[in-house]
Amino acid sequence: MKAPLPSVNPLRLLVFILMLLPLLALLGLGFFWLWQSGNLQYWLIAMVVCGGLGYGLQQWLVRQERQLLMDSSTEPNPEWPPSADEVWQRVEALAETCNPQDWPIEEGAWVMELGQKTLETVAHCYYPDVEKPLLELTVPHTLLIIERASRDLRQDVAEKIPFSNRLTIGDLFRLQRWKAKAERLFTIYRAGSLLINPVNALLSEAWRHLRERSFDQARDELHRWFLRAYVCKVGYYAIDLYSGRLPLGDEEFVTAPTPESKADLGQVEETAKPAIEPLRILVLGRSNSGKSSLINALFGTLTTATDVLPDTTQTLKPFVLSREGLTQALIFDSPGCDSALFDRQQMLAAAGNADLILWVTPANRPDRQTERDCLDALRATQAARTDRRAPPMLVVASFADRLRPLNEWQPPYDLAHPASSKATNIAAAVRVIATDLVVAVEQVIPVCLLPGKVYNVDDTLWAAILNHQDKALRVRLMRCLDARKRAEDWVMLRRQLAGAGRFVRDLPEILGKRTGQ
Incomplete structure (x- = not known):
């Protein structure tokens, strides 16, 4: 049985508050000294200037990271046939509509739902007259698309998202659970600060708003890039499949003589x-x-x-x-x-x-x-x-x-x-x-x-x-892939028939062992 997540220990919470009180007192006394010595206005000016510079630098970093993510985005394959151009435009249009609020990463259902939506978009372009075009995919090819898209996305996440190799799925769920409690405690602290020192509380609220806006924007950009990258990866390999560029056998040399x-x-x-x-x-x-x-x-x-x-x-x-x-x-x-x-x-x-x-x-x-x-x-x-x-x-x-x-x-x-x-x-x-x-x-x-x-x-x-x-x-390359796919169909059929023949041959022995048991 899975152990439940630990609850808040009141004694540990009291220890945390006692350790935090001297720091809070130091902040209050420091603000009082600035007001008493007449340097409060200089401190306010310095805080506004530093806050503006920090906000501007954060915006620049957001734009720089956005450009970095755009440079690593999936591009259409120039080897695709002309029929794939319109399909890729639809995949990109779907990727642009992905809203982080609609597809929360901490909920695992988005992977299958968004992947299925992408596959249906591509399949409908190739089978417009079929009611459920996604069913035209074979099981091995469906698994191959998921495998290729997951492999590429794994590489992108490992290279571009900090600490992605350290954070676990459990960490995400624990953070989500503690988020509401932490927000309630922080709200109590903000209310207390407003009663004790209104001016400092108002300035802190303004600074917190700017800081959270910057970090929320960076988080949303990363989340949106992740969703778009996933859609484009799945769509890329789905188009590869329907355009004949995704054979099942990876071990064969693609450009072998036809x-x-x-x-x-x-x-x-x-x-x-x-x-x-x-x-x-x-x-x-x-x-x-x-x-x-x-x-x-x-x-x-x-x-x-x-x-x-x-x-x-x-x-x-x-x-x-x-x-x-x-x-x-x-x-x-x-x-x-x-x-x-x-x-x-x-x-x-x-x-x-x-x-x-x-x-x-x-x-x-x-x-x-x-x-x-x-x-x-x-x-x-x-x-x-x-x-x-x-x-x-x-x-x-x-x-x-x-x-x-x-x-x-x-x-x-x-x-x-x-x-x-x-x-x-x-x-x-x-x-x-x-x-x-x-x-x-x-x-x-x-x-x-x-x-x-x-x-x-x-x-x-x-x-x-x-x-x-x-x-x-x-x-x-397209010629070779067409020839390879034709040959692969016959090779796979021979293998499947041979496997089925072996199963039928060994079936009496298998049934005999089960009966003997």
Whole structure:
């Protein structure tokens, strides 16, 4: 049986009062001496100045702590798909409505109630037509969300709340129980002070009011931050789950090669296979636009076993691309989008598994309607997939050397401030291509792919590829998580069936032992 909390011992209370009386007498005598010596006004001025400075310093500390807590707040994951943006806004709106008076920390029920409210907010966004969307969560995933949120919140509390590693839950309950009694005793003391020394009591009341206001504000800020942090943590991992970023198995390597990349790597005559999923770079464009020549130029010195011949690609053909600064990648050559070998569905499927797309278009050809149609179909398919972010795309304007004047070719050219008619025409072609294909001008990079005269590939184009590498890695991560989740479903099913089979096999023996007992 749990022992009751100890009550107030009258003798101990008398000892405490007797020890406090000399201090109270000293305060009274000191105030009387100040009044008798004529220094009372100076003491009052000093008390007001010190009180104002202390209050101002306390307000500054509150703002500083508030900024510190805001800096440590949970941020949305940039790797989430577009569909998660609105969900995160709703989670933040819920966090802003958390009032410390509505969710007292000393009452343990707030943890489950506020967590359930957060999960329902997220679940309703993904299952708007379901009456109870929270029931769509599996038990293991629900436990995983609570586990992850509790782990992160534990770290934040341990690092940012003083004495959190010392105060126990019992201390909070004991403080709450003694709070009412302490307030009654303090009220008696305040009434006695008012009768004995009214002026000093009034000044003390004003000072106490300022002090309590400052400390209450700091306490409320900390309480409010704790509630918001809890809501954001639970909402963060709930969105992770519904967006496919929260698999159950933590022991597996997230970016392990996917089955698609393993099959593609099997077509490449390479002795060393990458231990992680390579970036998938897809080269698209019309026939005779220089797609294969661009791949050759990106390699610098061709490292594949078979030379890449222009305009002979019948299917997607992979090559391993390894260059300094770039995560090992698979780059795919493809048939022209205007050729008889082109399969639009194959192109859309390949683009769905790509992390970066290079679209090659001749700068000297104005007829781009076929390319525009293919790009519009690609963009429409990507926009329909709200569970994935579209891979970044760069448009490579080939044959820049064939623009007028034809006989002039003296690179490099400054397209921002063209000083020659060739540079002016190249800059104009870049703007026209951007308009025709509905892309940003910054995404169009003019190049020359002639053997021995390769221009703007190793500098501008390669810098653009590296600049988009982070976005491409995020797309790769989502691909790997999707593949891992599909594989995990089968692995979990096999484990569950195996466990159920063992239970059925051992059931007669278990029943026999119980019967024998």
